[in-house]
Amino acid sequence: MSGDETMATAMPEASATEDRHWGMTDDELASHPIVFREDLLKGQVHVISGGGSGIGKGMAFLFARLGARVVICGRREERLEQTREAIAERVGAEVETRAMTIRDPEAVERFLREVWDRHGRLDGVVNNSGGQFPQPAIDFSVKGWHAVIDTNLNGTWYMMQQAARLWREHDAAGSIVNIVANVQRGMPQVAHTCAARAGVIYLSKTVSTEWASLGIRVNCVSPGSIETEGFAVYPDGAAEKFGDANPMRRCGHVYDIGQAVVYLMAGSGDFVTGEVVTVDGGNQQWGDVWPAGIPDEFRVDRD
Numbered sequence: 662m663s664g665d666e667t668m669a670t671a672m673p674e675a676s677a678t679e680d681r682h683w684g685m686t687d688d689e690l691a692s693h694p695i696v697f698r699e700d701l702l703k704g705q706v707h708v709i710s711g712g713g714s715g716i717g718k719g720m721a722f723l724f725a726r727l728g729a730r731v732v733i734c735g736r737r738e739e740r741l742e743q744t745r746e747a748i749a750e751r752v753g754a755e756v757e758t759r760a761m762t763i764r765d766p767e768a769v770e771r772f773l774r775e776v777w778d779r780h781g782r783l784d785g786v787v788n789n790s791g792g793q794f795p796q797p798a799i800d801f802s803v804k805g806w807h808a809v810i811d812t813n814l815n816g817t818w819y820m821m822q823q824a825a826r827l828w829r830e831h832d833a834a835g836s837i838v839n840i841v842a843n844v845q846r847g848m849p850q851v852a853h854t855c856a857a858r859a860g861v862i863y864l865s866k867t868v869s870t871e872w873a874s875l876g877i878r879v880n881c882v883s884p885g886s887i888e889t890e891g892f893a894v895y896p897d898g899a900a901e902k903f904g905d906a907n908p909m910r911r912c913g914h915v916y917d918i919g920q921a922v923v924y925l926m927a928g929s930g931d932f933v934t935g936e937v938v939t940v941d942g943g944n945q946q947w948g949d950v951w952p953a954g955i956p957d958e959f960r961v962d963r964d
Contacts, residue, residue: 683892683900684715685914690722691751693916701927703728706780708773710763710820711790713740715889716840719915720787720922722747725754727923732776734759735790763790763816766823773823777831785836785926786824788817788861793854795895795952806853813857818864825868825877834876836930838922839865841881841937843945850953862937869935878934880925885941886950888912899954906950907942 685693707724711717712733718740724731725748735741738760745756757776761768777783791813794805821837828835841858842848848855862881869879886903893900904912921940924930939945951959 681893682890684889685719685916687722687747687751690719690747690915691726693914695723695726695916696920697727697923697927699727701727701923702784704730705784706730706732706776706782707785707787707926708732708734708776708783708820708824709787709789710734710816712758713737713744715891716884716887716915716918717787717789718744719889720789720919721756722752723916723919723923725752725756729784730755730757730780732757732759734761734763734772736760736762762812763788763820764811766819769816769819770823773820773827777827782833783824783827783835785838786820787922787926788820788837788839790816791840791854791857793851795850797850798852801853809853810857813854814860814864817861821864821868821879825872825875828877829875835878836926837865837877837879838925839879839881840918840922841883843883843885843939843941845945848950850951865937866935873934878925878930880930880933880935881937882918882921882925883937883939883941883945884913884918885939885944886912887918888914895952896954899952902955903950906948907944908947909942911942913940913942 702724707729709717709720709731712721713735721731721733721744733741733744733756741758741760745758748754748756759772761772763769793809817839824835824837839861841861842854844855844859844862865879865881872879886906904910917940921938925933925938
């Protein structure tokens with residue numbers, strides 16, 4: 662659980678968890694050691710959705726540090742502007758922003774076409790926007806179900822399809838990386854996002870084959886428990902336990918995900934498509950995540 666673009670309005674009332682600082686600070690994002698040379702993405706144009714906070718913000722910092730022209734989009738203009746200003750001040754790079762919802766296919770088409778028209782190219786799209794709220798599936802409302810599916814699945818598809826159409830139109834190669842989740846064992850309390858992310862994974866595998874002849878690569882990165890400011894919206898005590906959901910017994914940070922995405926976007930990933938790169942500290946083998954806390958019926962005392 663990264664907490665990115667979390668639908669906080671559907672969350673329980675804020676708790677003392679909000680008093681703790683979660684995730685990397687702007688100064689840390691600007692100075693954290695990276696494994697790639699700093700001009701790796703120089704001259705390239707990359708779009709990152711959900712780029713105003715959490716993992717998306719971390720990727721915006723990282724891509725800017727690597728020389729890319731970064732364009733971020735998201736629903737909250739204030740967050741986007743804060744990220745733009747932080748990167749300008751600390752990295753010295755100019756980031757473009759667009760406040761929008763990826764649920765609107767016409768808005769997605771206008772946005773990506775404007776990026777192409779402005780820069781004459783589009784090298785990569787990172788679909789990071791998403792949101793969910795923890796709740797037993799039996800209690801989902803129709804509105805709540807559609808809200809998650811429309812963003813996490815439909816919105817991701819609109820971004821993928823429009824980017825692919827632009828690359829086909831301009832006879833250009835491109836790369837898509839979708840941020841998904843570990844769905845193999847199900848995701849109790851967030852069944853809606855499990856369904857959506859599973860759809861994105863197999864959609865990605867399918868179109869990676871269909872679009873290979875167009876020079877378009879499509880991959881996914883599946884984060885485990887990645888500490889971000891989004892942890893603050895979870896119920897008291899829940900976020901503190903996320904690090905226990907893997908055999909490494911800790912949370913990852915946003916650069917763990919960002920550098921995996923860069924690997925896939927850069928020349929290092931030229932022969933990789935249709936893949937899911939899992940960065941989770943081993944959670945897919947061992948450990949459970951309960952976003953709303955462990956239900957009493959699943960509590961097991963351990964000596």
